[in-house]
Amino acid sequence: MTNIVHVVNQFFAGIGGEEKADIPVGASDGAIGAGLGMQAALGDRGKVVATIFCGDNYFHAHAEEAMTAVVEEIRSRAPALVIAGPAFGSGRYGVACAEICESVSQALRIPCVTAMYPDNPGVEIYRGFHNAGVFLLPTRETAAGMQEALAALARFAYRLGDGEEIGPAREEGYLPRNIRRLERTSTTGAERATEMLLATLADEPVVSEIPIENWDRVEPAAPVTDLAHANIAVVTTSGVVPWGNPDGFRTYRNTSWRKYNVSELKALEPKQWEAVHGGYNTSFMNQNPHYGVPLDALRDLEAENVIGKLYPAYYVLPGNQGAPSVMKRIGHEIAADLRAAGVDGVLLVST
């Protein structure tokens, strides 16, 4: 039987939602909230001896204090391992899980396992630590994937508790941490390279032994050569939309974009436009939408022929908590639209 401490946020501890996100670090003996399901998944092979919880906002607003408290609560219970989450697509919670696993692993030298959606910002943090003692398992985006996430965490927990050697990410199913390990093989490098070459030539699948990290570097585009004849467009993630938010943008995690025609306008008047965005205080933008879409300045520059013309519409989505894969798709879609419209240069206003 492996003794386990489970770390969850205020919501999965069963304490409350956003209104309780400011509660400090607390602890409860045994399993509570989502931990009850965790205990059920572990069966008689593992015991959740305590649940540590913390408010999503508190953890980030009092980072050092919160982390010290979490580590000390865990230390006092001397578990064999720690499970954090699953956090699914929740960004604050996912980041907290990744950071707690790292700190606990460093301070207490016990294995830690967490689980979340692969686009959760916590995943990048986990990868950045390159810690061989921390494992992150992929989950679905929402808590609809709770049962399978708990089952996967439990399976990992047994094995870690038994001191079993965990193999490479591609075989074990946890997300890669970009750690390179030595392995014995029966063939030399020259033989393996030749095999790979032959497989490549035969169009067969090839797995590199040293995957190249994909940083998605975008080459800077060539500059605009003739601004006085250029067609300039505005794209913004500020969430400035017509008053009433006719297309129903959400304040976070949007998956689509819109463009709004301003060809007849010289300026954006307050009460006709508003900012929809859950990640910053929108009151300034509501009082003066030009903080996000500088139509006033661009109309002047157009009249003075500093720029050739302003494209008739501006492009927008509230960028708050956008998943990188979704944002990448949206970027491609907007770029295709701009290109089709013959736009020469873009002013991107981000908040």
Place this chain on the structure above:
Amino acid sequence: MPVAQVSAMYPLAEQVGASRIVKGVQIPHPLGDPGLPPETDSKLRRKIVETALAALKTEVHEPTVFSPDNS
């Protein structure tokens, strides 16, 4: 096509590899400062937009930050 990104979080834009980055004022109001009288605020906005247009005309090979103060 070239993109000039106005951002108050310009170190972050630089870190993720944006090409042409223009310093914005603050996260909730990148293109101006509500603390200024309206006329000065408009001038500041124009200055930032001009800096962005200058960035679009400039050849860059790596993330480059353009500052409205000394452009």
